């Protein structure tokens with residue numbers, strides 16, 4: 486990049502791909518390509534097998550009870566929209582309440598707003614403090630008999646906070662509310678066990694776990710998914726169609742209308758194999774070490790403020806602002822050194838409003854990053870600050 490080796494610190498937006506993922510997708514298109522489900526010829530049977538294997542891999546990756554509980558979608562955003570639409574239609578009535586937290590990504594706010602507007606329900610917000618920690622006492626007060634669902638991220642993309650999701654799920658269940666975990670920033674970085682969490686729904690995106698774009702996952706408890714109406718109508722999701730009446734397919738197909746994203750699903754399978762080979766515990770440990778190393782180096786830079794300082798565990802990202810310098814200028818100057826960081830509101834405008842800022846600079850790490858890259862980033866950052874201030 487600009488004649489320098491790339492330092493990629495934007496994995497919270499999307500992750501780079503291991504060769505095996507690219508190879509698997511191109512092999513599939515070149516040598517094994519066919520549709521799934523519908524055909525009896527060998528090529529399609531093999532494609533169907535490979536595609537179904539991914540469902541099992543995701544089941545294992547999330548420690549789900551059954552593979553029927555794994556629904557393929559286009560991404561976290563579509564998974565949340567699916568739940569908002571289908572769960573909403575089945576369970577949400579006027580006067581009911583949906584809870585989200587003050588640190589959600591827009592994709593975990595807007596679908597619930599749309600649902601609440603349509604059903605006459607009320608959206609309520611679990612507040613946070615200046616460190617970027619959710620206020621659990623306030624959460625306990627907000628939960629009540631009218632709360633139908635709580636939707637909260639496990640790790641915040643804007644602040645790095647790791648939320649105490651297991652406890653929050655337990656608290657929701659005590660009041661009879663269901664819980665959706667936005668795992669977009671946790672599935673790529675920490676081991677996830679949906680049964681241990683007792684999550685009702687867990688969603689994530691393939692492109693952040695080293696897989697391709699255009700594929701995402703919705704995990705849902707079987708008994709809930711069975712009670713929810715389909716999200717879209719079309720091929721594959723039906724059992725029998727007549728002009729007077731249609732009956733629907735069983736799980737997971739009821740929620741997968743149309744020809745699926747076959748190559749992307751197969752690519753996701755390769756990505757999950759790869760992540761498991763590296764080991765989610767190893768990934769978690771290394772990223773924690775990178776975070777500790779980077780934080781120690783940048784925290785004393787004069788005028789630099791880290792936005793999001795949760796005392797408990799934090800995810801591998803640092804959101805920061807520097808007095809008198811616009812984050813956009815920091816991002817642009819670092820780019821000239823070959824360093825890719827994200828600047829902006831990170832699709833979390835309410836978080837920015839809370840801190841009375843319009844944007845931050847965000848460096849986010851993945852297991853393929855190194856301490857040498859952090860050293861380079863810190864020295865370039867200091868140089869950029871000197872340049873702008875002089």
Ligand code: PMP
Nearest residue numbers: 560561562590592638642669690
């Ligand atoms: N939630 C969180 C916490 C995220 O970080 C993101 C992606 N930045 C999303 C949801 C949306 O994911 P996608 O754009 O892949 O659907």
